Amino acid sequence: MSIQGKNFIGYQLSAQGQKSFQSYVPAEDKYLPETFFSATPSETELAMALAQRAALPYAAVPAIQRAGFLKAITEEISALGDELLERAHLETGLPMARLQGERARTINQLLQFADLVAEGSWVDATIDTAVPGRAPAPKPDLRKKQVPLGPVVVFGSSNFPFAYSVAGVDTGPALAAGNPVIVKAHPAHPGVSDLTAQAIVTAAKKTGMPEGVFSMLFDNGFEVGTALVKHPVTKAVGFTGSFKGGMALYKLGQEREEPIPVFAEMGSVNPVVILPEKMAASALQLAKTLASSVTLGVGQFCTNPGLVFIIKSEANAEFEAAYRDEIEQVAQATMLTKGICENYVRLSGQALAQDDVQVVGKTLQPVTAFNQAEALILKVSGDTFMSNPTLQEEVFGPFSVLVEFDSPEALKKGIALVKGQLTISLFADPAEAAAQTELIGLMASKAGRFIMNGVPTGVEVCPSMHHGGPFPAATDARFTSVGRHAIYRFTRPQSYQDWDDALLPEELQNANPLGILRLVNNQWSKDAVKQG
Amino acid sequence: MSIQGKNFIGYQLSAQGQKSFQSYVPAEDKYLPETFFSATPSETELAMALAQRAALPYAAVPAIQRAGFLKAITEEISALGDELLERAHLETGLPMARLQGERARTINQLLQFADLVAEGSWVDATIDTAVPGRAPAPKPDLRKKQVPLGPVVVFGSSNFPFAYSVAGVDTGPALAAGNPVIVKAHPAHPGVSDLTAQAIVTAAKKTGMPEGVFSMLFDNGFEVGTALVKHPVTKAVGFTGSFKGGMALYKLGQEREEPIPVFAEMGSVNPVVILPEKMAASALQLAKTLASSVTLGVGQFCTNPGLVFIIKSEANAEFEAAYRDEIEQVAQATMLTKGICENYVRLSGQALAQDDVQVVGKTLQPVTAFNQAEALILKVSGDTFMSNPTLQEEVFGPFSVLVEFDSPEALKKGIALVKGQLTISLFADPAEAAAQTELIGLMASKAGRFIMNGVPTGVEVCPSMHHGGPFPAATDARFTSVGRHAIYRFTRPQSYQDWDDALLPEELQNANPLGILRLVNNQWSKDAVKQG
Incomplete structure (x- = not known):
């Protein structure tokens, strides 16, 4: 054509x-x-x-x-x-x-x-x-x-x-x-x-x-x-x-x-929280998984994990080293438009220029075409993150900020600070998660989709997917x-009162000619409606 | 207390x-x-x-x-x-x-x-x-x-x-x-x-x-x-x-x-349409039913039938005479507040003062207390209604406008003109209604609840009631x-991805401990989820 x-x-x-x-x-x-x-x-x-x-x-x-x-x-x-x-x-x-x-x-x-x-x-x-x-x-x-x-x-x-x-x-x-x-x-x-x-x-x-x-x-x-x-x-x-x-x-x-x-x-920054026992058990795997998720599709997903929250612990150093190794290997890739690429360069540079920001890693691979983005991972302390709104904003592209909090309580304050999100992820051992009822309730209140031990990229198309979330992830959290x-999003309910059966839409006729599931006198049923 | x-x-x-x-x-x-x-x-x-x-x-x-x-x-x-x-x-x-x-x-x-x-x-x-x-x-x-x-x-x-x-x-x-x-x-x-x-x-x-x-x-x-x-x-x-x-x-x-x-x-004006055969068969009953609905609760319902659309026909005179007789018998009654009563007096008077407006009837009963409202029914031609926005607005109280159109086509234009409504009603014989697919489609597009041969007052509290409608009946027709x-209106969907069964909300656990109806792998079921 x-x-x-x-x-x-x-x-x-x-x-x-x-x-x-x-x-x-x-x-x-x-x-x-x-x-x-x-x-x-x-x-x-x-x-x-x-x-x-x-x-x-x-x-x-x-x-x-x-x-x-x-x-x-x-x-x-x-x-x-x-x-x-x-x-x-x-x-x-x-x-x-x-x-x-x-x-x-x-x-x-x-x-x-x-x-x-x-x-x-x-x-x-x-x-x-x-x-x-x-x-x-x-x-x-x-x-x-x-x-x-x-x-x-x-x-x-x-x-x-x-x-x-x-x-x-x-x-x-x-x-x-x-x-x-x-x-x-x-x-x-x-x-x-x-x-x-x-x-x-x-x-x-x-x-x-x-x-x-x-x-x-x-x-x-x-x-x-x-x-x-x-x-x-x-x-x-x-x-x-x-x-x-x-x-x-x-x-x-x-x-x-x-x-x-x-x-x-x-879109959103899709915070990922890693609890210490999970970190101790899986630091290398976590680094690999995150690096891959952050850079998938040149980071141009609204479910890109732009924030990773961890708590001070011994295993963090191993995680960061592995994260750096992974990011350094990421191929440069072309972004969708010149404007998106320019924005990425500007916003990632702006984040990097903030006080008390460390570089965890950036790609070392060569530029191969126009409009390519360098993958970049930054690290800040919980206090720096809490006090600097620039570090809390989405940078659209292969970019993420690692935030290290001093304690579980400080991390909770970080979660409380973030705005509405499409997704939020918790990496934790089952027993570790089970002990975190309050953290889980707080995290749930922030996002449309709550992922356990997984990254946010990948939006499965199925009835149980919710792709939306509290503002500003979407303009209406209900859809x-x-x-x-x-x-x-595109329909409204309409009631028909005292209609002749023959004039009703088929879905509402007594005989249920379409055989659909209906709530009839408060009972779910596919049966015909018996009158009188 | x-x-x-x-x-x-x-x-x-x-x-x-x-x-x-x-x-x-x-x-x-x-x-x-x-x-x-x-x-x-x-x-x-x-x-x-x-x-x-x-x-x-x-x-x-x-x-x-x-x-x-x-x-x-x-x-x-x-x-x-x-x-x-x-x-x-x-x-x-x-x-x-x-x-x-x-x-x-x-x-x-x-x-x-x-x-x-x-x-x-x-x-x-x-x-x-x-x-x-x-x-x-x-x-x-x-x-x-x-x-x-x-x-x-x-x-x-x-x-x-x-x-x-x-x-x-x-x-x-x-x-x-x-x-x-x-x-x-x-x-x-x-x-x-x-x-x-x-x-x-x-x-x-x-x-x-x-x-x-x-x-x-x-x-x-x-x-x-x-x-x-x-x-x-x-x-x-x-x-x-x-x-x-x-x-x-x-x-x-x-x-x-x-x-x-x-x-x-x-709220809204809740148009009521009466087709000619129904009018010919039931003029007296229609007058009684409408007069009662217009004045119920001193007309202080958001489902008050504020507009009645009829088509020129012989039976209309009988209907109007009966409507007048009914309205003249309506007792004066106190409105909810002084402000509502003053608004009623002002807005009903303003409608009455428009050009080419006739009085069908008004109550002849005596005032018995403060802040009472006189029931009032006006009549205009279809042309007058179409050309005068004042007559298209809600007057909160025991008030309604009868609009006589020259033809079914003119009446359709009247329906096309009205804004979103909580309800719309069609009085018609079954055969008469069956011939009006286009009118019915147009009427349906205007309202949240579509009533056949009934008045809009009375909001049944049941699962199939929709009390809302296209703007300006409500700010969001979807609720x-x-x-x-x-x-x-007050909830949002939330997805849980890859959670341990024990950590999930009960409604989503495999065993279905609450015994609720669920959509499981695209099948409605109250059964437990079988894994693997």
Whole structure:
């Protein structure tokens, strides 16, 4: 398929604007030839008008057909073959093996949501049958299920060109639930975005979805994204990226005349706590595991372990030495964009320049391409960490700060100080952990996912994954961008009171024609409802 | 029990301030003798410090004991006996029978949440077991459940002194989920609030809950409420009341350095649509039903049917005549506060003064006490309604606007124009409704609860009730203040990765010691998890 660089307005391609940009190849510091046209205000308006027109018809498309649409998207993505991977490799600098894995994950995510809506129980069908003779007033028949919110605007992230982008963690559940989606393509991988949008549009046409169910707009500035979030037709926003970007969109969403939910997943420093007995038993293994996690994907994960908390003990020296040896061997690798690389150089340098900071280790490997990041591990005392906010902030890249506390009590104060996190990890022997009820309660209160004896990188796509967390990890701790629950960001409950059975949505009809699990008169059941 | 008018700061009573106020008796236009002291900044600070200190210990209290706490609250409320009802009657002007019913409903609500947390399945336990041999990477063991958000600030409403106030729809689920609660007492019923707070504190002490699990502060201005929403310890807010009040709190919550969820249920006009065949068959009954619903509780319900949409037809004249006859018989009744009564007089008068407005009917009954409201029904054409925003706004009280459209198409435009609603109702014969797929889809998109052949007043407390709706009915359409789902306003999912079984919360342990329903490897089950 060819990349045309035009905006996807429903089923039309459109390039009415004068503003344009090109794909940057970070490893080679050059630009690719295709031109991408930023959407004009009238193109944005048309995409939103189509989304509005599609909203009720698409909401009425039976779940099994929406599942078919999602499956068709995965087939079209697969059909793009190596062209998609190669373009992603050029635009992101990420290695092919990683991109193959990410593509598989993206397809898996979409299929999980296809299965979820095809099975149907996710609508949370809840039925309370009438009690006409109840005193003092009759009890009505009430039935409830989840329904779509309406058009959802999606902002992909730069660091996952497939899994958190055009057909990623926001688009999948939003479409699955019955919402039209309007994507603002990330300018760091416009070619990948273009190809993916082609796949979605082809799938939508093949499965007979109403025009407007999907649109995608280009822009390498902020105008188009701002207009999309402010547009009255928009009912929700999904975003993955920086704190600054997420909060800007969140504020736009809240300042509207009609405020809308803006779920922004904004990353975190993912503290890792190592207790002394575990350290004594496994110092070398811990160093190896951490060095690998910190530098995975050039540290460009929102689950990168940016803080490691330890307590003064004899084994620490062995750990640090091993950590240094590991880091010194890490190959230099290209970051996603020139801006990300420049930020990394600036912020890691700023951390290094703070008072009382030691270097545990940095890579000794040679630069092999443009925009490469040097892995760097710093060390500070608990007191230094507590008193210096600069050391508490995320540095996006292969960077981490080791904090050595004098005592378990001091470490607890360190945990109490950190803000909301996507993840928090505890390395401890079972008996050592069992004795730490208070520490564990405190750690749990800080994060969305609590890992025992493991590193935070690696976000398993499954129903029990929570990828979110207390602010500022996300704008709303009650929602996740990964896993089954992610769909509820884009739906709302609706009750039907005293409806004729034949007029009810199938999920709520007495016969339970879809065979879903329902809460009927406070009992979970897949049975038909017996009336009277 | 005696009303002391002091702030409930944990287990202490405190009245350090100089600012005070008294209970107003709307029916008699007089004040009761007790003095209520507005909380000072240091009292507010202490209540929040106690809430913070109680948060983790209270979250760790086993669910069965939290259920016992809620049950104890209902017992203490019951033990207040007629004193509570009589005080409420004085402070709100509501009749005793209504207050008895509302007290029963309040107790029922609390018991439903006690049962919910005692049973335990509400935590949405989700388990995916490890697959150590999976390629290319092992699958970790992941388990997820809902956990409390932290301290919740509750603002009760004036119109339900029990059910939506100190121990009402926000406090019940917030406490049930494991969150400390800080109530800002509504100044329209401070005596009722004082007695109810005594009941909660007594129950908390008797069941051994940590101090700080509940506090309640008085203020008849905005300072204390503002300070509570802005306080960094506050993690969520629940509110029922006016659009203006709800939005003020919502904005405060969003403008914090750490934004927090503010669920405000802000009422609506609850459009009722009557289709022609239904009108022809049941004009007299419809008039009786609507007149009763519009004037129930002096129209002081957020589900009051403030708009009735009909289509030009012969039977309309009969309907209007009967509607007039009914309204003329409605007794004058006292409104909740002087301010609400003055607003009603102003806003109903303003609607009446618009161009092209007819009076369908108004009460002819005599005034019998202070602060009474005259029931009033107006009528306008569809065109007049569409072109005049004043007629589209809520008038809180026994007031409704009948809108006659020329055609079904014009009526659809009227529906398209209305904002988000708590409820929407369709009166139609079954065959007539079955032919209206598009109208029904449009109506559904506007409201949280969709009623067939029934009026919106009467909010059944059961799992399938949704009491909320698209903005501006509520600040977040995804949540409800009534029913099982209400608890999720105040909880967040948390994942546990690769934990030792013995260290996991009971809800997630292999043996399923609580016997709850769980999603295990994508299958719903109450069985133990078989490992390996």
